Amino acid sequence: MTNVMRGESVAKNTVINLVGQILPLLVGIVTIPMLIKGLGTERFGVLTLAWMVIGYFSLFDLGLGRALTHIIAQRLGKEEARELPGLVWTALVIMAVMGVIGGGIAGALSPYLIAKVFKMPDQLRPETLQAFYILSASIPIVVISSGCVGILTAYQRFDLINAVRAPLGLTNFIVPLLVLPFSTSLVPITLLLAVSRLVSCVAQYWLCARVMPSLRMKKRFIPGAVKPLFGFGGWMTVSNIIGPLMVYLDRFVIGAVISVTAVAYYATPYEMVTKLWIISGALVTSLFPAFAASNKSDAGRTVQLISKSIAAIFILIFPIVLIIVTFSQEGLMLWLGKDFANNSATVLQWLAAGVFINCLAQVIYTLIQGQGRPDLTAKIHLLELAFYLPLLWWILKQYGIVGAAIAWTLRVVVDAILLMWVAHRMNPLVHKLVVKLTGYAFMASLALALCAYPDSLAIRSILFACISLCLLAFSVPYLRRNRLLGLKSPGTVRVEATHSP
Secondary structure, eight states, rough: OOOOOOOOHHHHHHHHHHHHHHHHHHHHHHHHHHHHHHEEEEEEHHHHHHHHHHHHHGGGGHHHHHHHHHHHHHHHHTTGGGHHHHHHHHHHHHHHHHHHHHHHHHHHHHHHHIISSSOOOOGHHHHHHHHHHHHHHHHHHHHHHHHHHHHHHHTTTHHHHHHHHHHHHHHHHHHHHHHHTTTTHHHHHHHHHHHHHHHHHHHHHHHHHHHOTHHHHEEEEGGHHHHHEEEEEEEEHHHHHHHHHHHHHHHHHHHHTTTHHHHHHHHHHHHOOOOOOOOHHHHHHHHHHHHHHHHHGGGGHHHHHHHHHHHHHHHHHHHHHHHHTTHHHHHHHHHOOOOHHHHHHHHHHHHHHHHHHHHHHHHHHHHHHHHTHHHHHHHHHHHHHHHHHHHHHHHHHHHHHHHHHHHHHHHHHHHHHHHHHHHHHHHGGGHHHHHHHHHHHHHHHHHHHHSSSSSHHHHHHHHHHHHHHHHHHHHHHHHHOOOOTTOOOOOEEEEEOOOEE
């Protein structure tokens, strides 16, 4: 057996993922005010929709990117690597076909979305339609890229993944800024964004071929490999469709019910606060191969890894969220001006609280999928969609974009509760951890509410200082007692077949 996953490996991979994603965040903070000023609020609102389309339509990988990670990690440990090239090429061919289908669907829907759904000035519609056509053509590239990332993840080459991901993340902000001196049109901006994704896709495939040299020599499609891929990836597809739909649906509905200007007021704080997912995402991406490799005999060690991961996320993210919630009005005033502060401060507070809960829940979500049960997370998403869509539509009409933020946060709270219940059913050892996590989440939510409520900056500052001291008193002893993500025992988690409960 190949020993691949020590606690120290998780920590190392987490740091690599974090470093690879933090630079785009910093660049975004600096460039977004420039983009809003140069493009105008309405065009910037459309640009945020373009970013969303690029991200959402990666769902047409049918879950095969994550399925590749899961299957490759298992077969490497069982020394069945000779079967992998055919398996990988089969997945990539299927993903390319589905990407073309997805691009065709997006292109066909674009005229209707621009003409009938989104509320925007008439003079902005022609260039927006062209931009959406370009984005539709880039969807196959995005889908194939997700497959390449799945391969590199299975081999735990997070250094190579982030060598491409970091520059690609920068292009979202740098490309529009470079175009501004010559044009404010969305067409050249989206064209260059599409080109950057093509370059990154080629680079990712080249890196995959270096990590897995047999990929270049054994290019063949194996019909028999379709079933095991879809056996795991089928339910992943449902999650990949419904999950991102609930993440991005609010901006589509805001653009349809209110205006693209309102999208900018909502999406700007959303884009920035959800960058906290960089921290939790850096960790859970590293955890997935570990959970995929674990089995029932590793249950105690798995719980230990979950506990330390959640503690790490809490200690790293809660102080940032506390600052955002306490000083949202003043922060937006300094960053984007009075207009954005008045329209977006409360939105930012609600979204920050929701992102914090979601970051904690991502560990449980990754555990469930990593142990071979993507069907459970998919069913949770289907259940959530049934209440989220009508709630979003109603509350948006009643309370505007603040209502949309409330609905989004309520959904992620429900999501976290359901995930914890499922995890407990899968592994009874998780029970005490679930109780502890619930208590921490409740106390953290109460602290955020206390800091958000007062109008007086002085009172908010005092409450912030008191809560920060309490957090420090909790964190320092915990850090002394535990090496976060570094398991004290020298054992490893072996890569072998996952046993579903």
